[in-house]
Amino acid sequence: MRADFLDRFSRLDSPIHRLPAGVKVAGALAIIIATVLVPFRFHSFFISIAALLLITAALSRIPPRFLIRRLLLLEPFVLGIGILMLLEPNGLRIFLVFALRSTLCLFTMILLSNTTPFSKILAVLRALHTPALLLTILALMYRYLFVLIDQTQRMRRARLSRTFTPSRTRTWKHTGTLIGQLFVRTSERANRIYDAMCARGWK
Amino acid sequence: MHIPDGMIDAKVAVATAALAAGGLGLALRQARIDVSPRRVPLMGLAAAFVFAAQMLNFPVIAGTSGHLVGAVLATVLLGPSAAMVVISAVLIVQCLMFNDGGVTALGANIFNMAILGCAVGFAIYHPLASLFPGRRGQILAASFAGWCTTVLAAVMCAAEISTSGKASWSKALPAMAGIHMLIGIGEGLITAIVLVSIARLRPELVPDNSPIASSPPRYAVAVAYGLLISLGLALFVSPLASKSPDGLESVAQKHDFAEKPTDQPLLRAPIPDYKMPGISSAALATSIAAAAGTLIVFGLSFVLARILVPSATPPTEINPHAR
Numbered sequence: 001m002r003a004d005f006l007d008r009f010s011r012l013d014s015p016i017h018r019l020p021a022g023v024k025v026a027g028a029l030a031i032i033i034a035t036v037l038v039p040f041r042f043h044s045f046f047i048s049i050a051a052l053l054l055i056t057a058a059l060s061r062i063p064p065r066f067l068i069r070r071l072l073l074l075e076p077f078v079l080g081i082g083i084l085m086l087l088e089p090n091g092l093r094i095f096l097v098f099a100l101r102s103t104l105c106l107f108t109m110i111l112l113s114n115t116t117p118f119s120k121i122l123a124v125l126r127a128l129h130t131p132a133l134l135l136t137i138l139a140l141m142y143r144y145l146f147v148l149i150d151q152t153q154r155m156r157r158a159r160l161s162r163t164f165t166p167s168r169t170r171t172w173k174h175t176g177t178l179i180g181q182l183f184v185r186t187s188e189r190a191n192r193i194y195d196a197m198c199a200r201g202w203k
Numbered sequence: 204m205h206i207p208d209g210m211i212d213a214k215v216a217v218a219t220a221a222l223a224a225g226g227l228g229l230a231l232r233q234a235r236i237d238v239s240p241r242r243v244p245l246m247g248l249a250a251a252f253v254f255a256a257q258m259l260n261f262p263v264i265a266g267t268s269g270h271l272v273g274a275v276l277a278t279v280l281l282g283p284s285a286a287m288v289v290i291s292a293v294l295i296v297q298c299l300m301f302n303d304g305g306v307t308a309l310g311a312n313i314f315n316m317a318i319l320g321c322a323v324g325f326a327i328y329h330p331l332a333s334l335f336p337g338r339r340g341q342i343l344a345a346s347f348a349g350w351c352t353t354v355l356a357a358v359m360c361a362a363e364i365s366t367s368g369k370a371s372w373s374k375a376l377p378a379m380a381g382i383h384m385l386i387g388i389g390e391g392l393i394t395a396i397v398l399v400s401i402a403r404l405r406p407e408l409v410p411d412n413s414p415i416a417s418s419p420p421r422y423a424v425a426v427a428y429g430l431l432i433s434l435g436l437a438l439f440v441s442p443l444a445s446k447s448p449d450g451l452e453s454v455a456q457k458h459d460f461a462e463k464p465t466d467q468p469l470l471r472a473p474i475p476d477y478k479m480p481g482i483s484s485a486a487l488a489t490s491i492a493a494a495a496g497t498l499i500v501f502g503l504s505f506v507l508a509r510i511l512v513p514s515a516t517p518p519t520e521i522n523p524h525a526r
Binding site for chain 1: 204206207208210211212213216227228234235240241242243244245246247248249250251252253254255258259271276288289291293295296298299300301302303305306307321339346360361363369370371374378379392393395396397398399400403404405408444469
């Protein structure tokens with residue numbers, strides 16, 4: 001399994017990892033809501049949030065390089081949409097405040113997802129009375145996500161090793177066919193999983 | 204177009220979260236009725252499939268690359284309610300575990316991409332696919348619906364951002380809609396190619412016209428989705444359409460707010476304000492551009508369907524790769 005780059009450190013052992021998931025989820029939510037709502041003139045609030053996050057990161061024993069890489073990887077997605085603000089007359093200030101807020105929120109979520117296994121988050125969601133069907137789908141999705149990403153990468157590699165002159169139209173056609181093929185395999189896998197679930201007494 | 208944290212303000216976040224929760228609740232209820240237990244694992248795996256498919260980039264113009272959103276693809280393959288749940292699950296996992304899209308904006312993202320994407324996608328796909336029968340009609344309908352939902356999600360996104368006061372409607376709308384009118388072409392094209400390839404490999408996986416065509420249509424559900432979406436449009440898009448297009452809030456404060464109460468512009472009809480000079484021409488130009496763009500894309504979808512589906516005969520050809 002090579003696709004563990006997404007939440008690789010969620011199963012480390014550290015004081016932060018050992019905290020109950022509910023506490024971490026509530027804490028992250030509180031930090032994010034406060035970061036979004038508190039007016040920017042309270043500079044000390046933002047500084048203390050940043051300090052709190054850095055202390056948490058240090059205590060969690062997640063390699064700092066990983067956290068920085070992850071932050072840099074996701075930042076374009078966050079800031080890309082912020083370009084809209086730069087179109088405004090005095091948009092630079094709004095944009096910079098937004099960049100600060102969204103970066104703090106992003107860092108909070110990166111810490112949460114890398115200190116809490118997804119199954120624990122699902123348990124929190126279950127305690128909050130999330131509908132059972134949604135929980136089943138989320139659990140199945142997470143469990144097979146990595147399998148399907150691996151499968152996609154294998155199919156892509158196989159395709160690349162056989163395609164010597166990639167042109168744009170070909171790439172489109174190949175990507176489309178690959179996704180189609182992936183769905184066919186996914187649905188076959190889903191049928192096998194259903195049989196296996198029934199065999200083990202599901203529902 | 205995942206909205207990050209800090210982009211939308213509290214009132215927009217609460218309103219979109221309520222709309223998304225309503226839509227997702229309705230979809231879950233409907234999926235429990237529509238979807239047989241056999242297809243529950245498929246829904247979970249389809250969510251993983253959409254996530255995996257979104258990681259495959261394909262080249263667009265000038266070194267940029269795009270990827271599939273998949274709302275219409277899932278709608279065609281699984282039916283609208285199941286697709287809504289699946290796309291919502293994708294967005295929830297992307298937000299919680301992979302940090303794409305904000306937590307406070309999760310409601311907005313679910314509403315824009317899952318609820319609107321699947322409900323409007325189905326509302327466009329279903330009648331079009333009945334109007335143009337056969338695989339060719341399906342491909343035409345799916346690619347056109349893919350384009351429409353991409354643009355609509357972008358418009359909704361721009362509306363939410365402007366309602367939050369982070370950008371002006373007159374600048375956010377053309378920027379978002381313009382970019383996504385191009386991105387939408389990619390979405391429509393890739394949706395069409397994927398559907399054609401699935402139909403070629405396993406025709407039974409692409410339901411003939413629509414998954415619920417056999418069962419009687421449920422008007423109550425359609426009305427409920429319709430109400431939900433109109434509410435979203437009424438809350439975010441209509442008050443903005445009625446504002447001055449300059450986005451000069453100082454001017455608005457000087458003139459507009461003297462006449463109408465600032466607290467309740469939410470459900471005001473946009474028509475009275477269209478009488479203002481300057482707006483009508485801008486609105487007209489925008490409408491004409493949008494209509495022209497829509498017609499062009501419909502034509503492109505038509506051509507695409509003709510290219511991708513070789514003839515009106517069922518897809519049981521001897522050699523599908525013959526040119």
